Amino acid sequence: MSGAAGGIRVLLADDEHLIRGALAALLALEDDLTVVAEAASGPEALAMARAHRPDVAVLDLQMPGADGVSVARALRSELPGCTTMIVTGHGRPGHLKRALAAGVRGFLPKTVSAQRLAEIIRSVHAGNRYVDPELAADAISAGDSPLTAREAELLELAADGAPVTEIAARAALAPGTVRNYLSSAAAKLGAENRHAAARIARQRGWI
Amino acid sequence: MSGAAGGIRVLLADDEHLIRGALAALLALEDDLTVVAEAASGPEALAMARAHRPDVAVLDLQMPGADGVSVARALRSELPGCTTMIVTGHGRPGHLKRALAAGVRGFLPKTVSAQRLAEIIRSVHAGNRYVDPELAADAISAGDSPLTAREAELLELAADGAPVTEIAARAALAPGTVRNYLSSAAAKLGAENRHAAARIARQRGWI
């Protein structure tokens, strides 16, 4: 099931051409790694994976269409033999949690070096897991989301600054109910108001 | 004043090791480009520029310490012979405007290819300017900030969801005054309230 003579077959997905191309060139220097496909969006990454059946998929977290975690989840069911890794610029604790739940085997920030990335690709391909220590520490200290499903949902609707009446309309709820949930969410997050709460929740990756 | 035998001397500043390293490797393949220094933060970029006096400085917009535009401004006065370029993941219209005001000669998103980047480096080094067409269109359609200095200042203080009283204290103003500015800013931006206004202003790069 592993790569052919060329070594480990890698899929690279990142919407930033500059980075993707540069990365491809750099990984190509490693004898045992072969970049067999590149993609600039979530759907494209999926299509490429179906067509080229890579051993390892290196996915950016933020891509147009579908984020890295969604792609990883889809790959897990469609191509069980393909190991997935997430690479991200700014890692939010919640993302890491969701990524691991989606079967991702590696999670690291873009601050690592290319050589380190190559090592990690080999490592996860060999069956190990790798999570960036700092991101792991953040995730642990941030802990689980204390929000109920309803609270998270309403907080997300409130995140763009919409007034309560609009949120109530969109959620088909009474305005008072909405206020109550948001108030509760803000209290749990230690925020002064729902807007600050939304910021915190987003920062932690909880919405 | 131009580069020595090695060609155009380039400084690369980006906090993402992965990208910076990969980019350096890729640019090194071009005969007429030499990466003489790399930096992972704003201050480091400045120090490196002072030490190595590059012909062209390629700066990421978002870096720890000081953003690319600040670095460009500092370089403009300290090393007039050094041409500056900004490379960014998500370009906001206001950033482009500020960058041009800071004397930046090139502004492009990370979605361009490495080869294109090399061409643009040569072009700006030759005295031309380059602005990504799409970013330019965004900037033009977004237009100038309609906010007065005070409005922008207070909107920025309001951006993290702080209550009005706290903003008033930080700005040494009466709460009513703060409300009035924020209200005015929200009206100009077509927002329902100050939080939505802050989002819009940030998106447009006006704060």
Place this chain on the structure above:
DNA sequence: CGCGCTCGTTGACATTTGTCATCGCGCCGC
């Protein structure tokens, strides 16, 4: 100079938002 203009500032008033006490519902253990 005196005029009109804009910006910064303020307090009074209406509206929105946050807090609280309360109620109904479904679920689990006993």
Place this chain on the structure above:
DNA sequence: GCGGCGCGATGACAAATGTCAACGAGCGCG
């Protein structure tokens, strides 16, 4: 079955926020 418990929902009340009209300071212009 039934009492306790947590979640979802609601309205009354208090506090924060947004809206409005107004005033003074600075500035360009006839």
